[in-house]
Amino acid sequence: MSASTPSDFDDSADSIDERKFVVALARGLDLLRAFRPGETMLGNRDFVARTGLPKATVNRLAYTLTVLGYLRFDEGLGKYALDAGVLSLGYALLAGADTLELARPHMRALALEVGAAVSLGCRDGLDMIYLETIRSETALTLGLASGSRLSMLTSSMGRAYLAVQTVEVRAALFADLKRAAGDAAAALASAAERAIEAFGEERCCYSFRDWHEDVNAVAVPFREPRDGRWLVLSCSGPASSMGEDVFRERVAPKLKALARRLGQAE
Template sequence: MGRRSERLSKQGMLASDLAGDGDVIQVVSRAFDILRCFEGHDARLGNLEISNRCGLPRSTVSRLTHTLTRMGQLAYLPADQKYRIGSSAVAMSASMMRGLQVRNLIRLRLQEVAEQVPGTIGFTIPDRFHMVYLEYARADHALGLHSTTGSRIAMGRTAAGHAYTAALDEDVGNALINDIAREMPEDAKILRGKIAGNRECLRDNGYVLAGGLWTPHITGIATPIWSPQYQTYVVVTIGLLAAMYDEQRLQDEIAPILRQLSGTISMMVQNADSGLTSAPVPDAPPAPTAQKKMLPEGMNELEAGTRRPRPARSLRAGDGGR
């Protein structure tokens, strides 16, 4: 038991577990894979669609969807011969979210930045090979940028995912990339080619840059924050139009804003993880002077690893590295 707990403390989702090895009960893992297929409360999927998305035999999917329906995790729609998320799953989600008052504060901070920056600002958490938006804000004039709370974005093709993998200890990050390669080989190839540079950028600057991976029109910058509550890194990310923001402009104008935002959110996360969800949070610091140049005229972004994790502030340049 002690050895298993020690392994889990290294990487909440073990690389070997993701690969189907070790002591994971596969039927439980597959049941959660099925639930992950339902993106959004209104998603409706049949067994064949679920089978295609999960890569599982249709007979296996049929048995699992039947069980999940009996448990209330899924609801069967006879007229459509499809399933949707069930009442028990919705109730469980609502119960879990009830204690996260800090998310309301984070949402306000994201929106404040969205009013200053012509892009999207996200607060994400890892789920297997994706990052999921826990909170999301978007500037009114953010052209070509469309996501929402609950949206899933691939680790290999987003600044948030690149920042997350770069924050992991090297052996854990490499193992995760190997696991991604089994299901998403092209994404793993991208990560392998950039992981060394991402780690260096994170170590020296406190953030990671990634552009043109999800779409050639979008570029992003992201910073990981360690969450003691979830024993993983959450990531604050900002996405912008590449035509407006090249790498230099991201570093000069957006990076200071991201540092301020991630510092404020890090304080919120640490307070929440200490049970201080009602603790006062300082007002967002004034935006740097460079921000005034940002809007075009006319226009009113695991676990720790073998070492003990440190708060995100230790990831910033000048703080002595990770």
């Protein structure tokens, strides 16, 4: 992961006024985003590797975040953990997420009906972050909890988000994503571009074994009525028991209907 730039944080790079953009703040948030689901402690070397920031910058940012209550330093381990300040921000977001509250019972009903996992997510930098995931009792797919991240290139959710961006914004995001993907960029970008091209007719994006060898998924974007931001619904299940035809013929129509119910679907 490279250090954040203004284009990483908005649906339209043209809307960013770089004179007002506080790079130091963006870099501090990069440190908080460096934590992945299931990780409790990270050291300065981890921060440097995941953000691309110099060690001296990481030291200053980590110290500041610790003073402000967003990180906690363990003297014995010489590593940092997320502290209560981050938790309070997360609760504030979820408490105000009217769409999430509205979506939950519908997501639960769909998960039970199709025997899979149904998720709601939004963009965070170059990733899609899961706001909620509801699984049926019989769902055998890999579980992704709230706060989990997936690449825009490999996930159906990310591809659906990219599909509804303007040509200019999508091109800028692809450029950033290819740089982040490194040697695998060409193959990943090609698969994502094919999925996005099909969106024009399908009105959804698929990911068949692209993220994981035994996971198929479909995603549908919609605009949140309250503030107009793009959210994405996805449904995923084991490829071994839920083939492509199941997602195209049974799951996708139901997911599209749910997206229309929750907001303004494309």
